[in-house]
Each structure stands twice: as C-alpha cells, then as structure tokens.
Amino acid sequence: MEIGAVIVILFALAFDFTNGFHDAANSIATVVSTRVLSPRFAVIWAAFFNFVAFLIFSTHVANTIAKDVVLQSTLTVGVIFAGLMGAIAWNLLTFWLGLPTSSSHALVGGIAGAAVARDGFGALISEGLRTIGAFIVLSPLIGLALGLLLTVVIQWAFHRRKDIDRLNKGFRRAQLASAAAFSLGHGGNDAQKTMGIILAVLIAAGTLPPEAEVPLWVVLAAHTAIGLGTLFGGWRIVKTMGFKLTKLQPAGGVAAETAAAATLFFASAQGIPVWTTHTITGAIVGVGAARRLSAVRWRVARRVVWAWIFTIPGAAGIAGVFSLLVAALA
Amino acid sequence: MSDRRAYFFSGAGLAVLAVGPLIPQYRWATISVAVIYLAFAVLFATADISAKRAAKRNGHL
Numbered sequence: 449m450e451i452g453a454v455i456v457i458l459f460a461l462a463f464d465f466t467n468g469f470h471d472a473a474n475s476i477a478t479v480v481s482t483r484v485l486s487p488r489f490a491v492i493w494a495a496f497f498n499f500v501a502f503l504i505f506s507t508h509v510a511n512t513i514a515k516d517v518v519l520q521s522t523l524t525v526g527v528i529f530a531g532l533m534g535a536i537a538w539n540l541l542t543f544w545l546g547l548p549t550s551s552s553h554a555l556v557g558g559i560a561g562a563a564v565a566r567d568g569f570g571a572l573i574s575e576g577l578r579t580i581g582a583f584i585v586l587s588p589l590i591g592l593a594l595g596l597l598l599t600v601v602i603q604w605a606f607h608r609r610k611d612i613d614r615l616n617k618g619f620r621r622a623q624l625a626s627a628a629a630f631s632l633g634h635g636g637n638d639a640q641k642t643m644g645i646i647l648a649v650l651i652a653a654g655t656l657p658p659e660a661e662v663p664l665w666v667v668l669a670a671h672t673a674i675g676l677g678t679l680f681g682g683w684r685i686v687k688t689m690g691f692k693l694t695k696l697q698p699a700g701g702v703a704a705e706t707a708a709a710a711t712l713f714f715a716s717a718q719g720i721p722v723w724t725t726h727t728i729t730g731a732i733v734g735v736g737a738a739r740r741l742s743a744v745r746w747r748v749a750r751r752v753v754w755a756w757i758f759t760i761p762g763a764a765g766i767a768g769v770f771s772l773l774v775a776a777l778a
Numbered sequence: 779m780s781d782r783r784a785y786f787f788s789g790a791g792l793a794v795l796a797v798g799p800l801i802p803q804y805r806w807a808t809i810s811v812a813v814i815y816l817a818f819a820v821l822f823a824t825a826d827i828s829a830k831r832a833a834k835r836n837g838h839l
Contacts, residue, residue, distance in 0.1 A: 585797045589793060
C-alpha cells in the first residue's frame with residue numbers, strides 16, 4: 449500500500465477519535481445529568497459499548513459513505529485526504545467553541561466539498577446525498593416523536609404511583625440499559641463512517657476491488673478509535689446537551705436514550721448515516737415537550753440548529769481549499 | 779387550541795411529510811412518524827390529559 453494511503457487511514461482513525469471526543473459525549477449526557485453515573489464511570493460505560501457495537505451491526509453505513517456520496521472515479525486518495533482535513537478542522541473549531549455539531553455532517557460535507565473542488569458538482573451522487581440530507585431533518589424528528597411517545601407511555605403507566613423514590617430508583621437502573629443501548633447505536637453508526645472512509649481509501653489505492661466489503665481489521669480499528677475518543681471526551685459539550693436543553697429526571701433519561709437508540713438502530717440497519725447529536729437532541733426535546741414547551745430551553749436548541757446548518761457548508765469550504773492545495777502540490 | 783404543543787406537533791408532522799417525497803423508499807417510516815405527530819397535535823388540541831397532570835404533580839417527570 450502506498451504511503452499516502454497509509455497516512456490518510458491514520459487521519460481517518462484520528463477523525464474517528466475526534467468523533468468520540470466530540471460526539472460520543474452525547475451518549476452519556478443524560479445519564480450524567482440525571483446523576484445515575486458519575487462522569488468518569490459514564491465515560492467508561494459509553495466507551496465500552498461504543499467498542500462492542502461491532503459485534504451487533506453490519507457495515508451498511510460504511511458502504512453508503514464509501515460508495516453512495518461521491519463517484520468512485522473522483523474519490524482519489526488526495527480527495528479523501530482533503531475531505532478528512534476539512535472535517536477534522538471543522539470538528540476542532542466547533543469543539544473549541546463548545547458547539548454540539550455533528551462530526552458525521554462534517555465528514556460528508558468535507559468529502560463532498562473536496563470532490564466538488566476537484567471535479568465540479570457532477571462528482572456528487574444525488575440519490576445518496578438526498579437520502580442523507582432527508583435524514584438530517586428526519587433523524588431528530590424521529591427521535592423527538594419516539595421520545596415524546598415513550599414519555600407519555602411512562603407517564604400513563606406510572607402516574608398513580610406514590611412511592612416516587614422507589615420509582616426513580618427503578619428508572620435509574622433502567623437508564624444504565626438505555627444509555628448502553630444508545631452507546632451501541634452511536635458506535636454502530638458513527639464508527640462505520642470512518643470504516644467507509646478507510647474502505648474508500650483502500651479502493652482508491654487499488655488495495656481492494658470496487659465491490660469489496662469492509663475488512664475486519666478496519667472494523668476493529670474504527671471501533672477502538674471511537675472508544676478511545678469517548679474515554680477522552682469533552683465535557684463542555686456534555687454540559688450543553690444534558691444540562692442546558694431541558695431538566696431531566698431518570699424516567700425522562702430512559703425515554704430520551706431509548707428513543708434515540710431505536711432511531712440509530714433503525715438507521716444503521718438501513719445503511720443510513722445519521723447524526724447521533726441530532727437524534728439525542730430531538731429525543732431530549734421530545735421528553736421536555738411532553739411536559740410543556742417552555743420546559744425546553746429554545747435558545748440553546750436554536751444555537752444547536754444554527755451550528756448544524758453551518759456544518760456542511762463550513763466543512764465543505766475548508767475541504768475544498770485543502771483539495772485545491774493537494775491538487776496544486778501533486 | 780389553547781395548548782401551543784398542538785401547533786408545534788402539527789408543524790413537526792408537516793415537516794416530516796414535506797421531506798418524505800425525497801426518500802420514497804422510506805415512505806412507511808415517514809408516514810408513521812407524521813401520524814405520531816399529528817395524533818399528538820390532535821390530542822393536545824382537544825384532550826385534557828389528566829394522567830400527564832398527575833405525573834407532573836407527583837414529580838415523576
């Protein structure tokens with residue numbers, strides 16, 4: 449394998465690490481905000497389930513990233529490198545600003561931007577991008593609907609119970625399972641985006657044929673990188689998601705995490721790269737809205753939405769500049 | 779409609795229906811989610827959900 453491809457694979461794993469650093473913190477936001485686990489144990493819990501997700505999910509999402517975003521003829525090692533650099537730069541910028549944007553958005557935006565800078569808009573695969581784009585809107589809305597539905601079901605099922613302490617204790621235990629499910633969903637969907645990038649590099653470098661599936665070493669490397677990233681994750685973002693959006697009780701935490709996990713499981717099974725940040729945000733808003741709309745701190749939610757809107761053009765722009773630099777230096 | 783959530787969930791349901799045609803292969807999923815939203819919009823517009831109020835009073839959620 450040529451040295452350029454090896455370097456891009458290392459960058460892809462570094463991106464996966466920053467994804468854990470940046471996004472995986474959301475897996476534990478609710479479990480920390482309801483005081484079920486201390487931040488230290490919550491991080492270890494999430495990292496473990498991020499890693500073991502490879503035992504459960506297939507690699508449909510990886511194939512989507514590698515084959516359904518940009519034409520394979522455009523997807524050279526240089527374009528993938530530029531796309532990754534755009535995504536990593538955007539991730540670090542938003543991490544520094546404390547904005548809960550999506551690493552996955554940044555990745556798709558970066559790869560698309562680098563490809564457009566090289567070959568124009570004809571390099572993009574419209575059907576794949578349309579599905580990804582539709583789920584940018586749908587994934588938080590599905591999370592929100594399920595979060596709302598579960599909250600109302602829980603309210604109806606337990607509203608006559610008077611022993612609140614015992615009930616809360618039960619929900620705290622249940623939250624360990626729901627947080628684990630969400631971390632599984634996160635690991636399953638997000639690690640696969642890196643696998644998709646590495647698969648694309650291996651195909652572009654001629655190491656694998658175009659119809660190849662993701663090799664096992666790539667699966668293990670991607671899950672290890674995201675798990676380690678989670679272990680070193682950032683607390684500024686945890687605070688935005690868990691503490692600022694709405695006040696959560698353990699029952700609300702269970703509802704939010706279960707709703708988000710169900711959305712991620714569905715998306716991973718369908719091969720759709722969705723955004724864990726979006727999904728859990730939607731679910732948390734759904735739980736808050738079941739009480740009353742004013743329970744959601746809309747100013748924080750609006751800031752999150754603006755950060756999302758700027759992510760794809762932001763990462764695409766940076767990646768486009770990198771792509772032109774790579775082309776000039778090659 | 780005195781409860782503002784009726785408007786909020788109507789809007790969310792319509793947003794889902796608007797995005798649906800972009801992904802015809804997931805028509806059943808988008809329709810299901812839209813139905814959930816619109817059902818909640820109707821519920822919040824018309825019903826007095828006493829269980830919700832009791833749960834709130836007891837501090838469950």
